[in-house]
Amino acid sequence: MKTIKDFNFKNKKALIRVDFNVPLNEKLEVTDATRIEAAKPTIIKILEDGGSCILMSHLGRPKNRENEFSLKHIVETASEILGVKVKFVSDCIGDEVTRAVSELKPGEILLLENLRYHGEEEKGDLAFSEKLAKLGDIYVNDAFGTAHRAHASTTIVAKFFPEHKCFGYLLASEIENVNKVLRDSEAPVTAIIGGAKVSSKITIIENILDKVDHLIIGGGMAFTFVKAQGGSIGNSLVEDDKQPLALEILTKAKQKNVQVHLPIDSTIADAFSNEANIEMCDIYSIPDGWMGLDAGPRTQELFSDVIKKSKTILFNGPVGVFEIPNFAIGTIAVCQAIAEATANGAFSLVGGGDSVAAVMQFHYGDKVSYVSTGGGAMLEMLEGKTLPGIAAIME
Ligand code: AMP
Numbered sequence: 080m081k082t083i084k085d086f087n088f089k090n091k092k093a094l095i096r097v098d099f100n101v102p103l104n105e106k107l108e109v110t111d112a113t114r115i116e117a118a119k120p121t122i123i124k125i126l127e128d129g130g131s132c133i134l135m136s137h138l139g140r141p142k143n144r145e146n147e148f149s150l151k152h153i154v155e156t157a158s159e160i161l162g163v164k165v166k167f168v169s170d171c172i173g174d175e176v177t178r179a180v181s182e183l184k185p186g187e188i189l190l191l192e193n194l195r196y197h198g199e200e201e202k203g204d205l206a207f208s209e210k211l212a213k214l215g216d217i218y219v220n221d222a223f224g225t226a227h228r229a230h231a232s233t234t235i236v237a238k239f240f241p242e243h244k245c246f247g248y249l250l251a252s253e254i255e256n257v258n259k260v261l262r263d264s265e266a267p268v269t270a271i272i273g274g275a276k277v278s279s280k281i282t283i284i285e286n287i288l289d290k291v292d293h294l295i296i297g298g299g300m301a302f303t304f305v306k307a308q309g310g311s312i313g314n315s316l317v318e319d320d321k322q323p324l325a326l327e328i329l330t331k332a333k334q335k336n337v338q339v340h341l342p343i344d345s346t347i348a349d350a351f352s353n354e355a356n357i358e359m360c361d362i363y364s365i366p367d368g369w370m371g372l373d374a375g376p377r378t379q380e381l382f383s384d385v386i387k388k389s390k391t392i393l394f395n396g397p398v399g400v401f402e403i404p405n406f407a408i409g410t411i412a413v414c415q416a417i418a419e420a421t422a423n424g425a426f427s428l429v430g431g432g433d434s435v436a437a438v439m440q441f442h443y444g445d446k447v448s449y450v451s452t453g454g455g456a457m458l459e460m461l462e463g464k465t466l467p468g469i470a471a472i473m474e
Contacts, residue, residue: 080254081245081472083121086217088130090185094215095121095247096232096468098222098452099136099153099190107147109156114224117452121221121247122161122188132188133180133214135171135232136222137195144196154190165190171197172210180214194232201228203235212239221247223453226468237471244472249452254469256449257460260393260428261290269389271382271413273298274396274432277321283395283431284328286463288335293385295340297374297398297409304329304341305362313347313365340385344375346399346406353403373399374409382409383416392417392427394434394447395461401437410437418446431457 097118102110109115122132134157141148151167158165163186168179171191183189194200199207208231212218218240220226225233237244246254260268268291272280277300284294296304299316306312307322308329332339342362347369348355359375360366374382378398386392394417401410414437421427429438430451444450451457459466 080251082251083124083219083245083247086243086245088125088128088217091128091130091216092133092180092183092214093125093130093217093219094133094135094211094236095125095219096222096225096236097134097136097247098224099134099150099157100138100224101153101156103147103152107152109153112156112160114452115153115157115160117249118221118247119161121219121249124248125219126163126186126188129185131183131185133183134165134188134190135194135211136190137200137225138193139195141193141195148193148195150190150193157190161188163188168192172207176214194230200231203229203231205235207231208235209239212236216243218244219247220244220468220472221249222468223250223253223451223456225456226250226453226466227456227459227464229467233468234471237474246472250469252449253451253453253457256428256451257430257457259426260391261287261461261463264290264391265426266391267292267389268391268393269293269295269385270393270395271295271297271386271398272395273300273398273410273434275299275316277303277318277325280396281321281324281328282462283458285331286461287393288328288331288337291337291393293338293340293389294332295382295385297342297378297382297413298396300396301342301362302371310363311365312362312371313367313369315345315365315371340381342371342374342378342398343381344377345371346373346375346409347371348406351400351403353405355405357405372403373406374412379409379412383412386413386416387420387423389420390425392420392425393461394427394429394438396432396434397437401433401440407437407441411441414438414441414443414446418443421447431461
C-alpha cells in the first residue's frame, strides 16, 4: 500500500483529491470544518517536503453551476486552517487552470473549482480525467468519503499515474483501522449492529459473521429478529418480509460459533415522541399500541458486559432512537461500555451510519480508538466490497 510517506514531494506538484464537501449556512459560511482539518496532515507533509498542492474536491450536488456550490466559499476557512493563503481558480480544467498551475511555486496551495460543475466527473469520463491528470506530477487520494465512487477524480485519474500515485494520511488510516477489525483483529471481537432496518445492514452482518465472536443486534432492526422467533412486538418497527432472513442469520451464526446477543427488554412508548408515556417491557411481550424505542436496562447491562470483555469492537448503528433524549439511554450505555473497554486496551472502531453521529453527540469521540469519516464508504468496506478509489491506487 503506497502512502505519501513513500514519496518526496520536493519541487513536485501534488494533485490531491480531498473531501472538502463541508456544510455551509445560508450566508455561505462553513459551519463544520472537520473535513478540511482531516486533510491538513497530508497537505502539510507535501508543503514541508518542498512541493505544492493542487486540491480538487466536490461540494454538494450542483446541477447548473449554482453559486451556492462554489468552492470559493471555503477558501477563507481553508486558508485559516492550513496556515497558508489558498489560491483559487474558477474551474478545474481549461487554460486558466493550466496557467494557475504553471505559476504555482513550492509551498503554495491552489484549490480548483467544484469538480461536479462538470458532468464528466461523476460519469468517470476518461478524457476529463486525463485533463485533470495533466495538472500534477503525483496523484494523492485523501478523500475517503468518496472512495466508493468510480468518479474521474477519485478513481479514473489514477490510471494516468502508474508509478506516481498514493494514499494520503487520512485515507491510509481509514484502511488501516478497518483492517484492525476485519483482518488483524484481537479476540474476542464484538460487532454492535443497530439502526433502523435489517435490509440496510444485512450485507455487513453476512460479511462480519466470519470475523466476530459476538454479534450484538440492537435498535429497530432487532424487532424483526424478535418477531421471527415468535415474540409480540406491538407497534415496533419491523420488516415482515425479512423475518426468514433474520432466522437464517441466527442459524448461520450458530454454525460459525458466533454468539448473537439480542435485546431482552425494551423501553417502550405509546408514541414516537419525547412526551410519550414510557414503560419497561420484556422484548418478547410488547403490548399492541406500544413500540420499543430503546434498549431496556437489562439489555444495557447484557450488552455492556459483552462489550467490556471484548478486545476488538465495531460499533455500527445506534441501539435506540438516540435523537430523542428519552430513548438515547441505551446508546449512551453502549458508548460508555466501549469507552471503558478502550481505556482497558481494546481497539474500537465507530463507523458507517448514525453511530458516528451518536458518539459525537454524546462526547465519546475521543474515548474510542477511531471514528470513521466516511459513512457510505465505511459501510461498503464493512460489507467486504473493494472500493474503486482504493483499488485504483493499489493496482
Ligand atoms: P442507521 O442509519 O441504519 O444506523 O439507523 C439509524 C436510525 O435508526 C436512527 O435514526 C435511529 O433513530 C433509528 N432507530 C434506532 N432504534 C430504533 C427503534 N427501536 N425504532 C425506530 N427507529 C430506531
